[in-house]
Amino acid sequence: MGNKQEELEATVLLERYDAVAITETWWDESHDWSVAIKGCKLFRRDRRRRRGGGVALYVKEWIESEEMSLKLSLMSDERVESLWVRIKGQANMRDTVVGIYYRPPDQDGEVDETFYNQLQVASQLQALVLVGDFNYPGICWKDYTARNIQSERFLQCTDDNFLTQLVEEPTGREALLDLVLTNKEELVEDIKVEGNLGCSDHGKIEFRIVGSTHKTISRTETLYFKRANFVLFKKLLGEIPWARALKGKGAQESWAIFKHCFLQAQDQCIPNSKKLSKGSRRPVWLSRDLLKKLK
Numbered sequence: 057m058g059n060k061q062e063e064l065e066a067t068v069l070l071e072r073y074d075a076v077a078i079t080e081t082w083w084d085e086s087h088d089w090s091v092a093i094k095g096c097k098l099f100r101r102d103r104r105r106r107r108g109g110g111v112a113l114y115v116k117e118w119i120e121s122e123e124m125s126l127k128l129s130l131m132s133d134e135r136v137e138s139l140w141v142r143i144k145g146q147a148n149m150r151d152t153v154v155g156i157y158y159r160p161p162d163q164d165g166e167v168d169e170t171f172y173n174q175l176q177v178a179s180q181l182q183a184l185v186l187v188g189d190f191n192y193p194g195i196c197w198k199d200y201t202a203r204n205i206q207s208e209r210f211l212q213c214t215d216d217n218f219l220t221q222l223v224e225e226p227t228g229r230e231a232l233l234d235l236v237l238t239n240k241e242e243l244v245e246d247i248k249v250e251g252n253l254g255c256s257d258h259g260k261i262e263f264r265i266v267g268s269t270h271k272t273i274s275r276t277e278t279l280y281f282k283r284a285n286f287v288l289f290k291k292l293l294g295e296i297p298w299a300r301a302l303k304g305k306g307a308q309e310s311w312a313i314f315k316h317c318f319l320q321a322q323d324q325c326i327p328n329s330k331k332l333s334k335g336s337r338r339p340v341w342l343s344r345d346l347l348k349k350l351k
Contacts, residue, residue: 063253081102081109111139122142124140135170152184152185163191165209175217185244186236188235201306219237283327288324289325296317
């Protein structure tokens with residue numbers, strides 16, 4: 057952060073942000089006296105035994121928040137530059153976990169896998185928003201394709217953990233390096249990439265976390281199979297010339313095409329209905345009768 061600290065403090069006060077995540081802080085013990093921002097609680101993880109790197113999160117003091125540990129092994133997690141903070145929900149709102157991550161461009165696959173282990177744990181939490189500089193210029197998010205093995209492995213990790221990446225504009229040197237990932241797509245709104253802090257070559261990402269979901273009772277939209285038109289569904293998918301549509305396409309691109317066609321047919325043939333779900337993590341389709349039969 058260095059020469060950007062004063063500008064950061066002014067920006068936080070002017071824009072009235074509730075939380076600000078930062079990557080590549082370059083902080084160590086010598087900065088302890090100079091990084092505080094009035095009215096904010098600071099969570100930070102400095103890079104150990106090396107210069108550079110580091111992540112931090114400022115949260116307004118009136119917001120109840122606490123750092124979480126997702127470390128599976130102290131030694132194996134030492135090189136992973138990640139920070140996890142639980143933001144307490146107000147009134148009847150749910151808690152949200154905010155993660156901040158910095159991945160150096162030359163990070164090796166072993167450290168990547170250690171982070172993926174953390175991410176697997178985090179993605180199982182009720183509401184997760186993960187932000188940071190992931191440094192995967194080899195990923196094309198529009199086509200959901202990758203140009204190298206490490207990028208492919210990261211895409212596989214996001215798929216395995218049912219995470220959605222929401223940033224669409226380039227954030228650094230015409231590349232989309234800074235990401236916002238979530239396990240609840242409706243949790244994040246109004247994403248914008250604009251401006252820079254100081255002489256940084258990365259744009260600022262602004263967004264709003266929606267905390268309107270009740271902790272214990274929610275209305276879930278589900279498919280109403282009793283009124284589904286499966287004859288039309290089969291006809292719509294059967295009319296697509298799959299061999300021609302998927303010719304020359306890779307696995308990821310083929311899956312994206314199939315998923316798009318499948319969901320289009322689903323929208324036409326299977327109506328939605330609202331179903332009340334109470335507090336438990338039991339899937340909506342898992343009825344009491346089915347539970348009895350399974351037992």
